[in-house]
Amino acid sequence: MSVTVFFAAGEDRWPDYRDHLSAAIAEAGVNARVVLDATPEEADYIVFAPGGPIEDFRPYRNAKAVLNLWAGVENIVGNATLTQPLCRMVDPALTAGMVEWVTGHVLRHHLGMDVHILGQNGIWRGGIAPPIASERPVAILGLGELGRACGRALAGLGFPVMGWSRTAKAVPGLDCHAKEEGLRHVLSRAEIAVLLLPLTAETDTILNADRIASMPRGAIIINPGRGALIDDDALLAALDAGQIGHATLDVFREEPLPPSHPFWQHPKITVTPHIASETRGSSASRVIAENIRRGEAGESFLYLVDRRQGY
Structure with missing residues (x-):
């Protein structure tokens, strides 16, 4: 039949x-x-x-x-x-695509590639050396299939990876935390934070002004998860104040992102059109x-x- x-x-x-x-x-x-x-x-x-x-x-x-x-x-x-x-x-292909996108952008910001890619202008910018991966703490918010895979890939490159989820999880090679106190701990140490949480009532605007302020000054935010995980206005204010060094965003509260949205023109924001993993x-x-x-x-x-x- x-x-x-x-x-x-x-x-x-x-x-x-x-x-x-x-x-x-x-x-x-x-x-x-x-x-x-x-x-x-x-x-x-x-x-x-x-x-x-x-x-x-x-x-x-x-x-x-x-x-x-x-x-x-x-x-x-x-x-x-x-x-x-x-x-x-x-x-598996969706997971592999996300791992590649996240790893690429983490390495881009870790190595400071934009200085050479976007700002050459005939200037020899030597003497700029980033820390090695083991000296750059990375946080993965969300330890589902995608978060675990990205965390393992980054840990394999030598980054100390902290993972956070709403309920306690154990992922080999990752320093895992849960609940509000765990989120505070992870964000306070993360020089690069990758958001891979599902969007629920509990995670909506989870990265608000208060939590952004708890991150190390100049930290990087990478969001291939869901646009509503971040308070847009708080992010813009933190970028303008230098609290956040750069944000690479693949997802947004409204998609396609309207041409008039301030994210497009902000010098410290990279917009990608929801392509992190097709x-x-x-x-x-x-x-x-x-x-x-x-x-x-x-x-x-x-x-x-x-x-x-x-x-």
Whole structure:
């Protein structure tokens, strides 16, 4: 018997997934048709991303799971019409992309590359030597799949990496902390802070004026997590005052970032357009296919979202 997989993630994404998803599901041993349009009665699984055709999930009573294309689920987890199991995306390629982006920008700021890349002008700027990695404390806020992977990569380069999460976790090679006192401890020592927390009621504006002020003067903030983790006005004030040396931001409260937003013109802010880690159709399709296989086999879904925690 064939199952129907409704690709409700937007027509613009369909070309990247149509062939990959059908092939991955077939390889997983499931007889399925993947369609861009399906009636509520037909849909056995829903592949979802914000901006797609579904906002009300109530008609889809037959759907066994909603499979999110993104690692973050803040745009769907609070939807009161969603009663089906919800799975977030945990994709090895997405994780690898995030590790590469974070490592690149940490090294950029650690080595002071901008001095030579952006400010040559015929001037020989010798005699500038950064500390070695073991002398540069780095904090990773968020110890989920992405945070752990980034922390391990940076620790492998010699950085002393502190990790923080809302609940206590142990990650080999990382100095892990939790709760408010742990956050204070980590931020007070972090010369570079990387934000990889999910966006929940507890993490919204977690980096506020008070916590930014607790960081070492001239510290670097790198945010590939969620835009609302940071108080924008507090960040701008801290940059202007020299409390924060630079902020590299990949995510924002409003996306695309409006052309009039002060982040664009600020000399101490680097804006990247939510590219830290893209979901890739070829690899994400295999994750989706495995969860469909599990659903058909009566096994537990991977990466099931805890609605109470919000991720």
